[in-house]
Amino acid sequence: MIKLLRSAYRRPNFSGDSVRSFATYHLPFTIYHLPIFKKTEMSNRNKEWWSCEDYSRTQRITRRGVLVGSSLALLGLGLRKSALGQVAVRTDKDPADGNTLVVIFLRGGVDGLNAIVPHAEDAYYRARPTLSIARPNDKRAKSEDRAIDLNGFFGLHPSLAPLMPLYEGGQMAFIHAIGSMDGSHSHFEAMNCMERGLATSGSGDPSGWLARHLMTSPGNGSAMRAVAIGGTMPDSLRGASTALALDSLDDFRLSGDAGFRVALDALYADGKDPLTSAGKQTLKALDALHAMPGENKKDYPDEELAQGLRQVSQLIKSGVGVEVACLEKTGWDTHVAQGASTGILASQLSTVAKALAAFARDMGPRMDKVTVIAQTEFGRRVQENDGFGTDHGHGSVMLLMGGGVKAGVHTQWPGLAENQLSGPGDLQVTTDYRNVFAEVLEKRLGSKNATSVFPGLQYAAPGITA
Amino acid sequence: MTMERRDVLKLGAAATVAAALAGCSKIASEVAETPDALPLPTGDVTPELRVLHRLGFGPRPGDIARVASMGLAAYVEDQLAASQTEEPRLNLLLSNLEIFSIDSEDMMDIHREQVIAQLQRANLLYAVYSRNQLQERMTDFWLNHFNIYAPKSDDAWRLAGDTRKVIRNHALGKFPDMVKASAHSPAMLDYLDNTVNKSGVANENYARELMELHTLGVHGGYTQQDVMEVARCLTGWTIEKRFLHRRGTFRFDETVHDDGQKGVLGHIIPAKGGEADGDRVLEIVSNHPSTAKHISAKLCREFLGHEDAGWIDKMSTTYLSTGGDIKEMIRPLLLSKEILASPPIAKRPLDFVASCLRATNADSNCGPGVIDHLTKMGQSPYLWPMPDGYPDKAEAWTGSMLGRWNFALALAGGQIGGTSLDASRMHDPLEDVLGRHRSNKDIVEQHSKRLPNDQALALCLSSPEFQWR
Numbered sequence: 001m002i003k004l005l006r007s008a009y010r011r012p013n014f015s016g017d018s019v020r021s022f023a024t025y026h027l028p029f030t031i032y033h034l035p036i037f038k039k040t041e042m043s044n045r046n047k048e049w050w051s052c053e054d055y056s057r058t059q060r061i062t063r064r065g066v067l068v069g070s071s072l073a074l075l076g077l078g079l080r081k082s083a084l085g086q087v088a089v090r091t092d093k094d095p096a097d098g099n100t101l102v103v104i105f106l107r108g109g110v111d112g113l114n115a116i117v118p119h120a121e122d123a124y125y126r127a128r129p130t131l132s133i134a135r136p137n138d139k140r141a142k143s144e145d146r147a148i149d150l151n152g153f154f155g156l157h158p159s160l161a162p163l164m165p166l167y168e169g170g171q172m173a174f175i176h177a178i179g180s181m182d183g184s185h186s187h188f189e190a191m192n193c194m195e196r197g198l199a200t201s202g203s204g205d206p207s208g209w210l211a212r213h214l215m216t217s218p219g220n221g222s223a224m225r226a227v228a229i230g231g232t233m234p235d236s237l238r239g240a241s242t243a244l245a246l247d248s249l250d251d252f253r254l255s256g257d258a259g260f261r262v263a264l265d266a267l268y269a270d271g272k273d274p275l276t277s278a279g280k281q282t283l284k285a286l287d288a289l290h291a292m293p294g295e296n297k298k299d300y301p302d303e304e305l306a307q308g309l310r311q312v313s314q315l316i317k318s319g320v321g322v323e324v325a326c327l328e329k330t331g332w333d334t335h336v337a338q339g340a341s342t343g344i345l346a347s348q349l350s351t352v353a354k355a356l357a358a359f360a361r362d363m364g365p366r367m368d369k370v371t372v373i374a375q376t377e378f379g380r381r382v383q384e385n386d387g388f389g390t391d392h393g394h395g396s397v398m399l400l401m402g403g404g405v406k407a408g409v410h411t412q413w414p415g416l417a418e419n420q421l422s423g424p425g426d427l428q429v430t431t432d433y434r435n436v437f438a439e440v441l442e443k444r445l446g447s448k449n450a451t452s453v454f455p456g457l458q459y460a461a462p463g464i465t466a
Numbered sequence: 467m468t469m470e471r472r473d474v475l476k477l478g479a480a481a482t483v484a485a486a487l488a489g490c491s492k493i494a495s496e497v498a499e500t501p502d503a504l505p506l507p508t509g510d511v512t513p514e515l516r517v518l519h520r521l522g523f524g525p526r527p528g529d530i531a532r533v534a535s536m537g538l539a540a541y542v543e544d545q546l547a548a549s550q551t552e553e554p555r556l557n558l559l560l561s562n563l564e565i566f567s568i569d570s571e572d573m574m575d576i577h578r579e580q581v582i583a584q585l586q587r588a589n590l591l592y593a594v595y596s597r598n599q600l601q602e603r604m605t606d607f608w609l610n611h612f613n614i615y616a617p618k619s620d621d622a623w624r625l626a627g628d629t630r631k632v633i634r635n636h637a638l639g640k641f642p643d644m645v646k647a648s649a650h651s652p653a654m655l656d657y658l659d660n661t662v663n664k665s666g667v668a669n670e671n672y673a674r675e676l677m678e679l680h681t682l683g684v685h686g687g688y689t690q691q692d693v694m695e696v697a698r699c700l701t702g703w704t705i706e707k708r709f710l711h712r713r714g715t716f717r718f719d720e721t722v723h724d725d726g727q728k729g730v731l732g733h734i735i736p737a738k739g740g741e742a743d744g745d746r747v748l749e750i751v752s753n754h755p756s757t758a759k760h761i762s763a764k765l766c767r768e769f770l771g772h773e774d775a776g777w778i779d780k781m782s783t784t785y786l787s788t789g790g791d792i793k794e795m796i797r798p799l800l801l802s803k804e805i806l807a808s809p810p811i812a813k814r815p816l817d818f819v820a821s822c823l824r825a826t827n828a829d830s831n832c833g834p835g836v837i838d839h840l841t842k843m844g845q846s847p848y849l850w851p852m853p854d855g856y857p858d859k860a861e862a863w864t865g866s867m868l869g870r871w872n873f874a875l876a877l878a879g880g881q882i883g884g885t886s887l888d889a890s891r892m893h894d895p896l897e898d899v900l901g902r903h904r905s906n907k908d909i910v911e912q913h914s915k916r917l918p919n920d921q922a923l924a925l926c927l928s929s930p931e932f933q934w935r
Contacts (some may be wrong), residue, residue: 183690186684187852188679188854189678232857232865233861233864238861243864244865245865246865247844247865252868254871255872255875257917257921259913259917259921260875260921260924260925263913263914264871267925267930268930273860273934274812274860275812275863275867275933275934278863278865282868286868330851330852335669336662336669386662386666387669424694
């Protein structure tokens, strides 16, 4: 029945309150207090703010940058921070020691433009007469309907408010206009491409990127080294014979007598096919979980993603050696009645924000050893469609949370003017998602093979993690 | 025992080498390409056991002897004909389900969860008890090919009709007829948003999946432009919602149809075609060589467990010369040596559960008691959200092992509601479940002696070999 409660992959239900009136968002320019950055202006500012560090692929705008406003102060701060990061890495014997990577795949194509809103872009409001999120300073909109400003250019969807303390606390980064080079606009091609860690879908290594990492690094020998919470094994773990897919830790018990267990140990002792080897891993995991301390009862929303993260936290805290945990959330394919500050997308975003906030709260200082990636296969068309929804697009947003993450909105913003769009009217992809993945593997999981995990990648670390 | 097992493995390895030398290098290279290539189980499979597993959901007690006495070829023909009268038990259990006696519009009075529970139950009842096992395997295959997520919109109430009219009616018929039925299915049109595909702002969702998943295949040679043009052709293909009309049926709404000229896959579709634009699209994609190849490759995977270039060519040719006749495409494959010699295929959870119920001759209403277990293993019927259907790779199901063992224990222990088992009526549980010469048999036998009878039976069902077909 859990599966029934899962939000629909494509929800067609037309909910009246999710469609805002046209007038709410059709605003005169005069009320803006902040300058509206054009693409060129913004690039110049970026150079000024961040000339101290060489980010060949990704330029960054951070909240701190906007607030401090002094390039000198920032120069010092930036250097100090990265220097500290380096020291930390060097003194650690094994940077991967006890670190965990949590990957959440938001399946269906998240509308990055309404999640992390480029509220300084007029074109955004022109393209989305009914779906746009009001500017942070838009007095005509109710305060709870406005974007929450991040840096004067981007703002959070109001439903992502629970993430704001994490952003301000330096634990959260957003990478905008990120994606693969796959222009197919197909969920399955785009997901397949990203889960296999390829530039575009099609021919290439059939295994998953996380599987390749697991198979090319020594590992900690744990039966729970890689875990997928939810029904099936994600493609990103395909080819990792040690990966386990668990529906729920709470149900992870074997009935039957001790003799039955002994017999299973014998039957699954030396089999080498994928299912027999999975059986062997399962038996090991049962032992590992049996040795775990009691269930953690921290407050998590009663919903699948949050409950999944609760279990990840349980695994991490009990020290069974979980290195990679995969979760997913479907229901992002908002072709119809997407809604603006309320509605389908808003409720989806709210679910994610609450789940992440609960996880961070629960992990506390242990969050330093955890990195969370929330990714999606593509963004959505800039122009809203006739059904108050958005069709498949290209560039979207990726979220990084946890220790070592450099807070801010990291982007080489391509702009939303008609001549700045790609394909049938999509946000361009300016950051190759594989560079972020490779950097996370290198910096957080101590991978020595990050580039070989992504064949053909011209690796340029975007500098989002320390 | 160790010697025996080693010998079996040796034989398996020798067979692989021989197969590679005999020109099946495709298989060998595919196995080698798999990042973590592992040898598959190598139990001694009799042809009868193999055919009962590949054509259907495994043997019930007595099936192996029955197939042996009638001969494999006769059994395959019998299954292709799919004309066996069903057991009274199956008919009785199905007749108790409202989804088969009430129109989809009236059914709306029944709660969605109940409707889905009945759909799942019917699906499993057919798989376990139908005498037309091939028909049921194909039904499972096509339900995944034309997957629809039941909780979307009002689709739960439409899926009984969809399963009957689109899938079951054509499961062994002509593929283009199935595509056409699917394109007129209110459940599909709603699931893939064609109900909001209108002139001016076309919705590409159905148009794309029609080509990518249902017909041409993702590398079938269409472009983004083709997707947009097909979407235009299908504007106005929607569901009847008007008062005093047959609500809930297919309707072509000419008021939102884009009546301009279109170009699809190199064909010009002239302006003012109306509803015929869509018909023309279905004709073009159904008769496309890429479709023949895509469907052949999928059928090949279903019955052989891998894509074999020779068989794909052969089946594609048959597809094109017979107008997509599914029976004609699969007949030679089902009668081939390859189906007997091919490596085993991992049972998905539905395969596993159905084959357990069949092997043990369980008397089950296939209700929530069983479905809850299936859900824990990750394959609840009608609940795969994405249009690509449940994955068919073994690696996608490595998380289901504990669920399998717990189901086996609950089934054998009589702990599943609506399901009972009379193990005393089984001639020899070990042999009935595992067959005569399986490599797991010794271990099972040795440990069974120390276990209560029900757990000994559960052990047979839990053995690595029983996870393959």
